[in-house]
Amino acid sequence: MESWLLLLLSLFASTALFILFFFSNKKKTIPLPPGPPSLPLIGSRLWLxxxxxxxxxxxxxxxxxxxxIFTLRIGSRDSIFIADRSLAHKALVEHGAAFADRPLPPPAIRFVNSNQxxxxxxxxxxxxxxxxxxxxxxxxxxxxVRLFSPGRNWVLQVLLGELRTRSEESPDRSVVAMESFQFAxxxxxxxxxxxxKLDEKTIREIETAQNRYLLYNRKLIIFSFVPRIAKYVFRGRLKTTMQLQQRQANLFVPLIIARVEHKASSQKHSEGEMFAHSYLDSLLDIKLAEEGGRGLTENEMVTLCSEFLTGGTDTTATALQWIMAELVEHQSIQAKLFEEIENVVAERGSDEExxxxxxxxxxxxxxxIMEGLRLHPPAHFVLPHAVTQDVQFEGYLIPKNASINFMVALMGWDGRVWREPKEFRPERFMAGGDGEDVDITGSREIKMMPFGVGRRICPGLGLAMLHLEFFVANLVREFKWETVDGEKVDLTEKTKFTVVMEKPLRARITPRKKH
Structure with missing residues (x-):
């Protein structure tokens, strides 16, 4: 009898302790940022x-x-979005190390980036x-970067020549410039x-392979929804992605082999063929200490070269088109910029380029340039971040397996920071303007972040600014850019790999001097 009583008391005590522990833990549970309700497998009901x-x-x-700050569940993963610049600074700068990771891609598509x-x-x-x-x-x-100055001048002449030819062949001297910007x-x-320096045919083949691969990769988002099932149902997409990736490799690997042979032969620099240094050269020298000191595989070099081409091409060409579109729309700004350019060149005492x-x-x-990037950031979101471990942030739980993103465009259009935020006004970045002291790296505070902020900030920020300044200055000095009679510049946006103009810029260009 005593044994049964002791057993019952023990069970009662255990149950009471479990209930106390459960409810005390429930009280202490930190919630995710608010968001719409979710369903199993598909995530938010909004996807219905x-x-x-x-x-x-x-x-x-x-x-x-x-x-x-809010949560939107996409398939099997919580995605947390931050739209406030102060919260973005707190996450990416003040707690930069904690927010510097990347979400793991679904296992079925990890081959896309050579397993990260x-x-x-x-x-x-x-x-x-x-x-x-x-x-x-x-x-x-x-x-x-200075080593490639001759390369920039070469590409500039290619671009100006192509625009001049297209304009002369058009009855109204108009050009659709985006394709030329992209190719340059x-x-x-x-x-x-x-x-x-590759021939035009080879460059266009590489460009086509890159674009097809990148645009098709957008279809892989389906693997975020029920990834274990998707890899069987959407096997066709995996097969197509692998074929597009192989097409890339077929074009890149011969160039990799040629560079290996060039380095081995210790040939002298030749302006016409090989340049003294390249990104690929640096990849050939990398040793992965964490993986036994091995060198990179051909597939890994293809992945890194593809990333390099993408990171410096689409975003810059997109920004260049938006800026030139605004200069077409605002002739007084274009005239003021042309005057500055001419004055600087005249002070040098020569009429050279x-x-x-x-x-x-x-x-x-x-x-x-800054106003163009503020008003038209090429990407409206940075690449998703992740935390290295569960983090409590602003009273909410940020789980380790969540995807975290920052709404770049909204921060650049914040009316609490910028006067008339949807107007193109470069003067705001001059003395006395509301953007005079903007730090584009966001280290002090974030007012705009077209290149991201913190430890994952785009490493090519300086190169991108140089390219934009160099090409905008030369395009404005070489041609007067105007609307075609009876047309208006359409600034409607469209998302491709970057956020581009839905109707690419069509402008009439008039040479400013004889050639």
């Missing part, structure tokens, strides 16, 4: 009524409803540091990547 392609409009609605063996997708750790340090010291250091930037990045050192004496040019 909305397509993933409508996500930006959907996020703006959720921001208005739930505030500056590139800068943009690598987890925060030794591999990422190695790849990023290699890029910043071997290619993006100012001394290395791609030529330059191919040169920097592979160290060789614009030199890169001249750009440092053109504050209005920089203001035009």
């Amino acid at each position: 009524r909305h397509s993933v392609s409508d996500i930006e409009h959907l996020l703006k609605v959720l921001h208005l409803k739930y505030g500056p 063996h590139n800068i943009s997708s690598a987890s925060y750790g030794p591999l990422w540091r190695l790849f990023r340090r290699n890029l910043t010291t071997e290619i993006l250091h100012p001394a290395k 930037m791609f030529c330059l990045l191919v040169l920097m990547c592979f160290g060789k 614009i030199k890169e050192e001249d750009l440092q004496r053109m504050p209005y040019l920089r203001a035009v």
Whole structure:
């Protein structure tokens, strides 16, 4: 009898302790940021009524409803969005190390980035540091960037020549400039990547392979929804992705082999063929200490070269088109910029082409570029971040397996920071303007972040600014850009790999001097 009583008392005590523990733990549970309710497998119920392609409009609605930080479940993963610049600074700068990781891709598509063996997708750790340090010291250091000055002049002449020819062949002297911008930037990045001036046919083949691969990769978002089932149901997409990746490799690997042979032969620098240094050269020297000191495989080099070409081409060409569109729309701003350019060149005492050192004496040019990036950031979101471990942030739980993103465009359009935020006004970045003291790196505070902020900030920020300033200055000095009679510049946006103009810029260009 006593034994039964003791057993019952023990069970009662255990149950009471369990209930106390359960409810006390429940009280202490930290909630996720608010957001719409979810369903198993598909995530938010909103996916029953909305397509993933409508996500930006959907996020703006959720921001208005739930505030500056909210959760949207996409398939099997919580995605947390931060729309407030102060919260973005707190996460990316004040707690930068905690928010510097990347979400793990679904297992079925990890081959896309060679199992995260590139800068943009690598987890925060030794591999990422190695790849990023290699890029910043071997290619993006100012001394290395100067080595490619002849390449920039070559590409500029290609671009100006193509625009001049297209204009002369058109009855109204009009050009659709985006394709020319895209090709020029791609030529330059191919040169920097592979160290060789390739013929136009080869460059266009590489460009086509890149674009097809990148655009098709958008279809892989389906693997975020029930990834274990998707890898069987959507096997066709995996097969197509592998075929597109192989097409890339078929074009890149011969260039890799040629560079290996070039390095081995110790040939002298030849302006016509090989340049003295390239991004690929640096990749050939990398040793992965965490993986037994091995070198990179061909597939890993293809992945890193593809990342390099993408990071420096699409975003720059997109920004260039938006800026030139605004200069077409605002003739007085274009005239003021042209006057500054001519004055700087005249002070030098010669009528030669614009030199890169001249750009440092053109504050209005920089203001035009900054205003273009604020109003039209090429990407409205940074690449998703992740935390290295569960984090409590602003009273909410940020889980380790969540995807965290920052609404770049909304921060640049914040009416609490910018006067008339939807107007193109470069003067705001001059003395006395509301953008006068903007630090584009966001280290002090975030007012705009077109290149991201913190430890994962785009390492190519300096190179991108140089390219934008160099090409905008030369395009404005060479041609007067105007609307075609009876047409208006349409600034409607469309999302491709970047956020581009839905109707590409069509402008009439008139040479400003005889050739």
